[in-house]
Amino acid sequence: MYSSVQNECKTLVELGLTSVQAKIYLTLIENGASTAQEISKRSGVPRQEVYRTMPQLLKRNLVTTILDLPKKWKAISLQNGIELLLKRKDDETIKLHNKARKLLDNFENKNKRAELPSDGTEFVIIPGGKNHLRWIRKKISQAKSSNDIFVPVKLFRHILHNDSENFIEPLRRGVKYRHIFFTFDIIKHELEFEPYLQNNPNFQVRYLSNVPFISTVLIDKKEVVFSQPAHDILQSPKLWSKNSSFAKLIEFYFETMWNQAQEYKLK
Secondary structure (H helix, E strand, O other), rough: HHHHHHHHHHHHHHHOHHHHHHHHHHHHHHHOOHHHHHHHHOOOHHHHHHHHHHHHHHHHEEEEEEOOOOOOEOOOOHHHHHHHHHHHHHHHHHHOOOOHHHHHHHHHHHHHHOOOOOOOOOOOEEEOOOHHHHHHHHHOOOOOEEEEEEHHHHHHHHHHHHHHHHHHHHHOOOOOEEEEEEOOOOOOOOOOOHHHHHOOOOOEEEOOOOOOOOEEEOOOOOOHHHHHOOOHHHHEEEEEEEOHHHHHHHHHHHHHHHHHEEEOOOO
């Protein structure tokens, strides 16, 4: 019997009560309305401790006060009590999840700010990882005149699936997009394009069937994101640069590849 009471108290403690609160609550469940002296005698909790604990149980809505002489307390049913405790646990878990998410977002933002090149830097190595895709997307979306993009077909398909809407606003501003995608093997699936992209002359696509030396993004012919043409290009380190001579070199390279590439019919 003692072991059973111990287990019941342990369960209530796991649900958020203190050991003393659990003993008093179970005593009231088992014996009905009781005075502090009766609770103390049956639970083994000193009477002064009972008086100190009752406001805590009242605040949790697990007991009610009976105005009598001497004063008594009565517990709500065990089922209702457990439901209240479980709800409180769920609420605390949701709050903890929100705090954890906020903490992660704050650190992610700090890391991204730390990774961004300063105004005086012309070459910066960007470590691999999907977080940088968001940074590159932002750079592309801020272009004033052109984006020349040379990437593997896997990444191009990902861009079409996830970023099609992000092309529309720059296109309406007159930004010109030229994409070259390349494949490591024969194209197995057709690419799908939003109707707005299909019908816009400023959105052009060509492809190469062989793997080039490098993969690049050239923004406004001024900023370059440069990387190896790996299968999983997001995981590869990249070089960002706004060096004008380097940008000119990449522009020449892109134009050469553009002239060699075949036109891809947008469908």
